[in-house]
Amino acid sequence: MKVILVDDEGLALRDLERQLGKIGGIDVVGTFKSAADALDRISALAPDVVFFDIDMPEISGLEAAERLHKIDSSIAIVFVTAYEEYAVKAFELAAMDYILKPVNTDRLTRTVQRLTQHRDSQSVLAEDPVVATVNCFQRLHIEYGKSEPFSWRTVRSQELFAYMVYKRNQPVRKDILLELLWPDTDYKKAFTQLYTTIYQVRKSLESAGISIKLTNSGTDYYLDLGNNKYDVQEWENAKLTLPDLTPETASLHLQWLRAYTGDYLAEQDYWWAENEKQRLRDVWYKHALEIGQMWKDAGFMKEALDIYEETEKRFPYLEVIYFVIMKFHAECGDGHLLSRKYEQLCAMLQEEYGIQPSLAVRQWMEQQGMSLGH
Template sequence: MKAILVDDEGLALKDLERQLEKIGDIEIVGKFQNAAAALQRVGELRPDVAFLDIDMPEISGLEAAEQIHKINDDIEIVFVTAHHEYAIKAFELAALDYVLKPINADRLLHTINRLKLRASIRPASTEPPVATISCFTRLRIEYGKAEPFSWRTVRAQELFAYMVYKRNQPVRKDILLDLLWPDTEYKKAFTQLYTTVYQIRKSIEAAGLTIRLTNSGSDYYLDLGNNRYDVQEWENGRLSLPELNPETAAQHIAWLRSYEGDYLSETDYVWAENERKRLRDIWYKHALSVSEMWRASDCRKETLEIYELMEQRFPFSEELYFLIMQFHSDNGDLDMSKLKYDQLCSMLHEEYAISPSVAVRQWADATFR
């Protein structure tokens, strides 16, 4: 059984450690003299039980217990205290037991036996599934089951998507109200916010996921834990690419092709537009770098292939049309260059009822006259 010990008094911490080692069957995986440090490590250490002193500065043992249960509700809590009056509060927090200071060896043994008994009758827990949250094209959560992740309401789905966008940072409640219920009376909007957060938590709980949506006064905070997020993984993939050259180009193109579709493009979330544009810009600039490398290497077939890939993603980009026109012209194929210019004129007229820019028209006049 793995345990962490938290007590701001060093001598008390050592005494508890000594007595637990004497009893045996307890592996002490962490000792801390402040609760904040323990809370930072509890998810990583994954103890079965936390022995918490109650009277600690900054974060008390009672507050730490609440936070630990938010991280992992299966962790048993044993309070260590010099005050009887904490007993009632301890059991309100679903603590297994409390031990009075100075610690009596027999009383501590009784607590350890209770822990063993609880562990023996508790159903064997299975590892929670590692989910993949996907936001390319639309919001999806894949968590190892055939049935799709269930959203109680469309508003719950959007709120979760926004919290994923703002993951690992606090989001003020008033911002969420303005974003999702801008025309709703303030008190009613707050009620809807709380209801929606509750719905999200219940959906996460029903799926058995380790995602945490927590409340800290005026803010909400989404912790994805060890679950995967496709947008972050895609961005991280670019950072791990080797230096771009003809030998490594295949890896760069594979990364470009892994872009499954624009960020939440099947939704009408107004707030998603900036992130959508940011990710598109990342893709476009990298594809442009690949095309420039192929052109500099005089690899015409490969250059046209990357231009074709770029056109699939950016079919209405005048800049891209112009690059392809110039490429054909530089390679002596004025007929293909003129064809591309005519396609640009038709596209701009049909989509936007405009003509090509002055710079493009002047280039065309000078090239095709």
């Protein structure tokens, strides 16, 4: 493993080089007292890892790390410093590790082991990249070719990732994330929580060998799914490839509807997901009604009723689908089924919301000459 060491103190440089030599498996290809000099030599030396002291004149280790990411984001970074308060910033910059001075050999050994594991995982990823699927229908879960479920370090890291997927391929301001996840937390503490959570998300993805990138651009974060899949996007894209709706192609449209396996993030119940949840429900609902109308127009009444009833099962607390079925029974001249469906609507609304059917529905029932009885 090729390593560059950067520290403005010559004694600290020599000590770190000596300890790495004792651990073994490390080839120190360059030592620099200036971050600028080190960055100038990065391309020529092609290191796997750079150890940066943080507190250096002219260009600090933190600034140097940001520049290094732009030169080659695959190079791992380890910060070495006497000041523990820099740990939070190290998290944000996705450092591989953070070591306090004076450097302890046992602690440095653990860092080298971590670097070796990272290098091996990156080699496997390069040879056989995992194409993961991020699923948000019903609940957030990631399929990534392994039997064990993807593990989230904290509830907050899971929610932050879910939100970044929702906002995929567009910048998300840090203050938005602070307000979303830590609205009642002291500003400074909230930033610490944010940086730590970003670090946890990155480490979880990296440990699973998933190539989804969560990057920092100063005031924003950005999630790049790369070649990985997102079930919501796949489902919406599939709709665009459906043939024109006819009795002959209806099975393909029904297959697409049934690929909707549950409301968007229904199990997580994030408040910010409500608009997206409703949008996707509307997409499903409107297309189901189009299929029902097509069956009716073609004279396939049983098939039309089947899709209406399937819609009611999916949205059992939606008055409008009951009304659609009531109108269907009216068109078929079946007053008994019409009355029964109206009674079911009244019972549902009373039980769930403590209300009666809307005025429009009640007036329509009166126009049908039906007794409301409620």
